[in-house]
Amino acid sequence: xxYVVGLVAVSVAVLALGVWFVRREIRDEVSSPPVLWAGxxxxxxxxxxxxxxxxxxxxx
Amino acid sequence: xxxxxxLLGWIGLAGRLYLGFVFLAAGxxxxxxxxxxxxxxxxxxxxxxxxxxxYAIAMPIAEIVxxxxxxxxxxxxxxxxxxxxxxxxxxxxxxxxxxxxxNIDCGCFGGGGASADPAYLADTFRDLGWLAIAVYLILVxxxxxxxxxxxxxxxTPSEEDYSESSKKTELGSSA
Numbered sequence: 657x658x659y660v661v662g663l664v665a666v667s668v669a670v671l672a673l674g675v676w677f678v679r680r681e682i683r684d685e686v687s688s689p690p691v692l693w694a695g696x697x698x699x700x701x702x703x704x705x706x707x708x709x710x711x712x713x714x715x716x
Numbered sequence: 717x718x719x720x721x722x723l724l725g726w727i728g729l730a731g732r733l734y735l736g737f738v739f740l741a742a743g744x745x746x747x748x749x750x751x752x753x754x755x756x757x758x759x760x761x762x763x764x765x766x767x768x769x770x771y772a773i774a775m776p777i778a779e780i781v782x783x784x785x786x787x788x789x790x791x792x793x794x795x796x797x798x799x800x801x802x803x804x805x806x807x808x809x810x811x812x813x814x815x816x817x818x819n820i821d822c823g824c825f826g827g828g829g830a831s832a833d834p835a836y837l838a839d840t841f842r843d844l845g846w847l848a849i850a851v852y853l854i855l856v857x858x859x860x861x862x863x864x865x866x867x868x869x870x871x872t873p874s875e876e877d878y879s880e881s882s883k884k885t886e887l888g889s890s891a
Contacts, residue, residue, distance in 0.1 A: 659811070659812065659815040663808065663812075670804075677854075677855075686857065695794075695797070699797065699801065702801055703801075703804075706804070706805060706808060709762065710762065710808050710812050713761065713762055713812065713816075714812055714815060714816060
């Protein structure tokens with residue numbers, strides 16, 4: 657149970673850091689916002705799927 | 717003249733080469749033995765049973781491609797993001813196996829499956845170290861001796877200023 661709580665907490669922190677990173681890249685005009693947000697969406701989907709799958713396996 | 721950006725770039729080159737060769741070695745070690753890699757993947761009991769054979773083939777190929785991209789410095793930041801995600805998945809695999817009380821070898825460089833003496837703590841800290849390098853490569857925008865620098869050269873403000881002033885000079889001289 658505590659493992660899942662920790663995993664979710666770390667994942668939320670990672671996703672929040674990802675938002676900060678994307679906004680920094682947009683502010684500095686490193687790449688176009690749609691490309692950066694699309695990349696973030698792919699990464700976030702991977703993270704969310706990984707957390708859900710791992711939580712399911714650990715708790716079952 | 718050495719600047720802070722130069723120093724960060726050289727550190728990035730060292731990180732790129734180190735992480736690149738680690739991933740290349742891991743992929744090359746697993747690629748010729750898909751059956752053993754499949755056994756290692758099944759040992760984690762995380763993926764659906766039917767996905768293990770495809771994952772056992774796709775993972776070494778992905779590791780080799782990412783390793784090559786990092787060594788060459790091609791699409792470095794994208795490769796670093798993919799590498800970081802891969803390392804996060806390995807970390808979740810190792811720590812969840814530890815939390816569930818499984819006794820398996822990580823199979824990171826071939827082998828894998830049941831083990832009487834798993835090294836979860838060492839594997840976790842090793843992967844965290846590699847993850848730190850990948851995160852550094854994501855955050856630092858340019859590394860030295862990278863193909864990115866040749867293929868995707870950005871126009872810096874100083875170059876723009878130079879071209880503007882040179883245009884003025886040309887106009888001035890022609891007038």
